[in-house]
Amino acid sequence: MDWSGLNSQCRNHSHGSHWSPGLGHRNISAQENREPTKEKEVLPLIEDSSNCDIVKATQYGIFERCKELIEAGYDVRQPDKENVSLLHWAAINNRLDLVKQGHLPMVILLLQCGADPTLIDGEGFSGIHLAVLFQHMPVIAYLIAKGQSIDTTDLNGQTPLMLSAHKVLGxxxxxxxxxxxxxxxxxxxxxxxxxxxxxxxxxxxxxxxxxxxxxxxxxxxxxxxxxxxxxxxxxxxxxxxxxxxxxxxxxxxxxLRLCRWLQKCELFLLLVLSTITMWAIGYIMDLGTDSWLLKGSLLVAIFFVTSLFPRFLVGHESLKYLPTMILLSSIFWISLTWFILFLPDLTGTALQISFFLSVIGLLYFLYKTWVTDPGYSKTSEEERKTNIIALAEAGSLDFRTFCTTCLVKKPLRSLHCHICNSCVARYDQHCLWTGRCIGFGNHHYYIFFLIFLAVVCDWMLYATFLYWSNHCTTSYSQDGAWTYLSQIVSCSPWVLYIFMLVSFHVSWSTFLLLNQFYQIAVLGLTSHERVSLVKQSKHMKQAFSLRRTPYNHGFTQNLADFFQCGCFGLFKPSAVDWTSQYSVVFHPAKEKVLRSV
Missing domain, CATH: 1.25.40.20 (Ankyrin repeat-containing domain)
Incomplete structure (x- = not known):
């Protein structure tokens, strides 16, 4: 440890000077200063850290000196002349450079040597209160995991939650x-x-x-x-x-009984609203009038009504499923159009059966993507506390290995989804169209969902052009683009509307499908990992290739690992449970070390 660098940056951490008169519990009001003030007093440099006392060693984060004095017999529960214990000094250590060198380790050392976290100082605070005031989340988590009550009160009965709500903005x-x-x-x-x-x-x-x-x-x-x-x-x-x-x-x-019923049926109401809205748009386009001004006005009215109506029937949490309901409504009207308008023109039985099976496959894999656990982290309260203690004492209690939202140890390749409010194993993305995270558990179902959606849309595009050729008295080769477009609009505006809807869905589904296959087979990465690496490569001085990652084992092996398919013994897929993989593993086929990207 570089003591010269430390000595040049240290400042006095006098407990009394850390507080303004209004910060104590005795004169608290709404008009008081809301943040602890810190008087900047220059502390003389420590020429020889081996001679400083234990209080100063704790203030400066001199871990080895503090450990030496404790092993020599110092009572860690003994307060100093300001009635402040060593644990309090460790908790108020708020300098970033000192935090890196001994803040949490100092707390761990003192607790292991018998320090009492419930002791209060001259201001009436315990260690957890001070950690809250200075926003030391690792110290807070460690103290609670070691058994200190989250509802510990100070002399005036204030809990850490009260102190945080009143004194720490944000x-x-x-x-x-x-x-x-x-x-x-x-x-x-x-x-x-x-x-x-x-x-x-x-x-x-x-x-x-x-x-x-x-x-x-x-x-x-x-x-x-x-x-x-x-x-x-x-x-x-x-x-x-x-x-x-x-x-x-x-x-x-x-x-209210009605509100409770509406809350239970929010998704169903959202689906019904989406289905009616999509029908209304098609119905307006299919009106007999030639006035596009009237049709445009009605479409604008539909837009405003449908944008305001869900706010009164559907809660904010359920609105995130609106794209999913739009997709389901699209599938409904696409299928209905196929069976009512397009089926009579299709003579081949195989074509009819293929479309029907494609729709069934689409709905099945959408359902499996929806209901399958993508790999959410599930731990009990005791397991969380055990993980916090283990990570803290190993010096790894930071955002790279610990999720401060879920309070869990993060598996390799996992990420916390703020929409689902959970960590997801081998996180790929939060899909807008399925309303679910795509992760280790349901990623393969998501791929098949995209495949079947693209197939259904392709069948619909073929049937649409066949319908126009049989029912519209025009052709692109004879009449040109403008006349052909005018004729198909007047021939059946509803079919044109379905064609536009299908074109939209086939565009995004095909793009995502090709992108997913490229990432899985060629790169061996998830969408999140690819985006993260691209961002990191912009700040690298040397050239970086996405193909040269620990997860890329070659085209065929990547596919075998992802789909867990051995192809009759041709490949040996690696079965890694990413929900509980916290350390490096070796690929059985190529002995490559896997690390988190």
Whole structure:
């Protein structure tokens, strides 16, 4: 460790000077300074770190000196002259350069040597309160995993969640603390405020939003008889008032039988709305009038009605499935058009059966992509705590190996999906058209879904041109493009509408299918890995090839591994369970080391 570099950057971390008068619990109000102030006092350089005392060693993050003094018999529970324990000093160490050199390891060392995390300092805080104030998420996670209660109170009965909501603006660490299931409706001893009261008093919009999502009560009154809404109105914070009134309305509607029924049927209502809307568009285009101004006005009206209507019937969470419902509606009207308009012109039985089987295959693989677990991380609370302790003590508690949202150890090639709010093994993408993440568990179903969708659309394009040749009195070769286009529009606007719909779906499905096959067979990568590597290569000085990755084992072997197909013994597919693969593995065929990209 380079002590000269450390000495040149260290500053005094006096516990008392870290706090403004309003930061303590004795004079808390909404108008107080919301962030801890830090007086910049220059600390004399440490010429010889081997002679500093244990308090200074902890302040500077001098891990080896601290360990030496503890092994010599120093009582880690003994407070200094400011009534501050070593664990408190480790928790308030907020300099990035010191954090890298001994912040979390210092906490681990002190706890292993018998430090008591429940001790309070002269300001009334325990170690977890200080870690919250200085937003040290790894320390918070480690202290809780080692058994400290998430609802530990200070002298005035404030929990870490209350302190975070009041003193730390932004979504974190409030959102981080909520993942450990704290008491969200407990009140402090002095003001009898809930965490939501404290967030409103500070005008902390992000914390208010997090607490409302967690289900904080809107009816609890503090010592002045104020509900959260009363406090927001008193502070004249319009946005928070709107958030509270909207949440109160949503909660009251949940008690109505009709609203509960609508909530259960949201996806079905969305599907019905999509189906009716797509029919209405085709019906307007198929009207007998020649006035395109009238048709255009009706289409605009349909657009505005359908964009506003779902907001009253469907919750925000269900709107992400709207593209899926549009796809299902498209399949319905495409199939109906085939059987009513196109089937009489098709003489071959094999063609009819092929289209029918293609539609069945499309619906089956869409269903399997939807219902199959893509590889979500599933761990119990005890397993999470065990992983946090193991990673922290191994020095690996960082975003590369630990998901701070799911509180799980991340498997190789996994990524946290913010839409599904879960880590997904061998993450490829969150597909807009299926409404699901594509990962290790359902990636192969997704490929077959794209194949069958492209096949169905190709059959429809063929049938459309056959219909126009049989029912429209024009041809492209004889009349030219403009006359041909005018005739097919007047011949059957509905068929033209279906043709445009099919062309749209075949375009994106074929593009995605070709892109997926290239990534799987040629590169051996997922979509996320490919995009990440392309971004990283822009900052590299040397040329980088996407084909030269640990996951690429050759065209045929990549396909065999992906589809788990041995082709009657010609290949040996590698069966890797990416949901629980945390360390490097070797490919059985080529002995290549696999590492996370």
């Amino acid at each position: 979504p974190e660490p409030t959102g981080f603390l909520l993942k450990f299931n704290p008491s969200i409706n407990v009140v402090d001893k002095v003001h009898q405020n809930t965490p939501l009261h404290w967030a409103i008093a500070a005008g902390n919009i992000s914390a208010v939003d997090k607490l409302l999502q967690a289900g904080s009560s809107l009816d609890i009154r503090n010592i002045k008889g104020e509900t959260p809404l009363d406090l927001a109105q008193k502070n004249r914070h319009r946005l928070i008032i709107h958030m509270l009134t909207a949440e109160a309305k949503i909660r009251s509607n949940k008690n």
